[in-house]
Amino acid sequence: MNYFEFYEIPVSFHPNAEVVKRKFYALSKQYHPDFYVNESEDKQQEILDLSTLNNKAYQVLSHEQKRLNYVLELFGALEEGEKYALPQDFLMEMMEVNEVLMELEFDEDFAKVEQLKKQVAEIEESLDTELASLTHQFDEQKEEERKALLLQIKDIYYRKKYLLRIRESINRFATPSLR
Known part of the structure; x- marks a missing residue:
């Protein structure tokens, strides 16, 4: 699942910053590990993974350069180790x-x-x-x-x-x- 899908917003180089922030805070509350201490280890791990995904998504979607890189990768425009020929x-x-x-x-x-x-x-x-x-x-x-x-x-x-x-x-x- 990509970060845009996770935040339920369309893929964009310019997502609405307020929407991204609100979604981050809502998911931070929803997936806070402290609320799941009485759950099974599997459920705790799932919540921890979702919390981590939320943090990574916010770091990328709220930072212009990281978001640019991410969208280009998402569409397959950037490849690891690519030798791009500048004009x-x-x-x-x-x-x-x-x-x-x-x-x-x-x-x-x-x-x-x-x-x-x-x-x-x-x-x-x-x-x-x-x-x-x-x-x-x-x-x-x-x-x-x-x-x-x-x-x-x-x-x-x-x-x-x-x-x-x-x-x-x-x-x-x-x-x-x-x-």
């Missing part, structure tokens, strides 16, 4: 960013670090805007019309993962005392 134009743009990062390895330049942070932030903002648009479209579409959107969402997901690694590298230069 050439994106890789070329990132090559320039990586070249600046390599230069910073040898010549620390705070101004370049700040410029690079701004450039990456602008790319991320653009991707976030596009991702929000696509995920909202996905939520409004019928199931048969969602496949093309999933592929576009997956592409942005991997671009954002790549940018996260870039941002982590930039942050090493932004805090030289930690090196």
Whole structure:
């Protein structure tokens, strides 16, 4: 049973946060292990499993990035160990960013670090805007019309993962005392 089914809500990149929270609290009360101490061991284990499932469901459904990953996995768009090929134009743009990062390895330049942070932030903002648009479209579409959107969402997901690694590298230069 997936988390959306468990919470009795439709699969969505943008579920209603209040509904998710209410369902979490209701199920937390319903499946609280303390209410089942006089039950059989099997029943206690079942309740413990349901309580654990409720906690995991809430952690995923209430966190945007975890939910994005979960929905993509749910629809089979992400596969473990997948070697996703990012588009050439994106890789070329990132090559320039990586070249600046390599230069910073040898010549620390705070101004370049700040410029690079701004450039990456602008790319991320653009991707976030596009991702929000696509995920909202996905939520409004019928199931048969969602496949093309999933592929576009997956592409942005991997671009954002790549940018996260870039941002982590930039942050090493932004805090030289930690090196």
